[in-house]
Amino acid sequence: MKTITIEGQLRSEFGKKATRQARSEGQVPCVIYGGAETVSFSAPAVSFKNLIYTPDFQLAEIKLGSKVYRCVLKDKQFDTVTDELSHIDFLELVEDKPVAVTLPIRIVGQSEGVKAGGKLVVKIKALKVKALPKYLRENIEVSIDNLELNGNIRVEDVVAENIEILNSPRIPIASVVMTRQLRQEEAAEGKKK
Template sequence: MKTYTLKAEARTDFGKKAAKAIRVENKIPVVLNGGEVFALPFTGTLKPGEKLVEIGNGKALITTDLLVNADDVRKLVYTPDVFAIELDVNGEKRNAVLREIQFHPVKDTILHIDFLEVFNNKPVVVEVPVKLEGHAEGVKAGGKLTLSMKKLKVKAIYTEIPERVVVNIDNLGLGKTLQVGDLHYEGLELVNAKNAVVCAVQLTRAARGAAAKA
């Protein structure tokens, strides 16, 4: 997975007025989730932008409110590629992946971004684009190849997550489907439903006619 370096700063002003002022400055509010879990009561010191979020059972985790420049996230957002994000928060390096983006319903501008902090010893789930490879037997026989799932949810340590999930379709016959449960990759776990169809070769009229004559 490619790495994308993104500068960020702690957000300390909140509310509608502050959010409007932030966007006027061409900046986007960001929340970095997935931080360390602590037992309550918390006795440590929070850094600027950090806050405690209770998760039950006497525990809480730290999330961080940040600001990023809107121009800096264009390549990160408007692309099919998946990136490991290296956040530079006032000189402190923190690793993350993109989790969710909130767009303006009319203008389609970015209103808010959620990042998930990642670590070398903790698997995460990331949606990765699917790339079909090969020439399906069913297509050679006159069928039509269809891709039902453009992305798959992959669970792994973030450094092991590939840029694409490559699916070989050489042996996919006419009228056959390839399901998530048929795919296996070392070091990766696919967390989509096992019976979900990734791709298929559909029968066409020409293929049916050829089969009938045969």
Template sequence: MKSLEIIGYKRANLDKKELAKIREEGSVPCVVYGPGIKEQIHFHSPAILFRDLIYTPEVHMVDLNIEGEVIQAILREAQFHPVSEVLLHADFLAFSDEKPITMEIPVEIHGSSPGIMKGGKLEMKSRTLSVKGLAKNLPDSIPVNISKLELGKSIKVGDISVEGFDIMTSSNVTIATVGIPRALRGKKAGEEEEEI
């Protein structure tokens, strides 16, 4: 899995005035917690460093470089302004190479569906799946093959197999469906009437 570096600077003052000042200066208040960290570390990072982490469908491990101390982490939560959608706060979860972590991994569609070739439309129901495993075993994406997907049929989580990590999302959850367009539905019904 890809990783990127975010440089941070510790902050001791946690009052609202200080938070507003940090945001005005173009930085994002952050916190990191998890295994190997005795107390939460409050820090701030330049907002521009979050572009490749948040505004992308890809997932990344993060090397947090907080004043020279490097902590491996994943982004656990990001809070945005309700109107401007500016990033207001980021929570990071530190992890160790020996303990499994849980995170959302994007689904990547492969193959050509016979249902789509007949005029059906691919409908994505789940764009990410929750997985658990050691960081070194987590993939950039989970491949889903749709080459056997007919009109009106679906692929569920239980239909895919993976190695080295576990999928935590329920096996009954639908990943993708080939929908039957209205025009084809009418045509199908007409054909059935002719057969009668």
């Protein structure tokens, strides 16, 4: 799994004044929680670019002095006016503690309905899951090989070992719909008969 390394420094001063000062220096205030202790630190805004502006699920390895924390991105906040990154929350991964994250869906295979002239419509691009850190992965693969024309693949159809899917089981992930051309062809055949 992809891991982004971020080097930061522990924050010793807190409050509005210290936070404004850190942001004016190009630093982003951050918090790591979920482990033995809550850690406040700041790091340069540019070091988060590859972690935040991507649809991929990645781990963050945060180096603060001699300590290294393995984390996942939990929350990010942007300034309402400038749209700059203003704060990040990380959740520390503890081996025996399940973690809830959002994993992207990767559609694989070739649908029977698409081969017959239908159009694949992807309804959701990610699933909320709960798993131990050792079972986390970059994405969840969903096979559409058996997806027929006018058919759906729902959350309940997804098979993921050692991962609990938190989304409602009836939500459709992808479907194959009839195209206008296919409908017109079927209507024309119906008139001929």
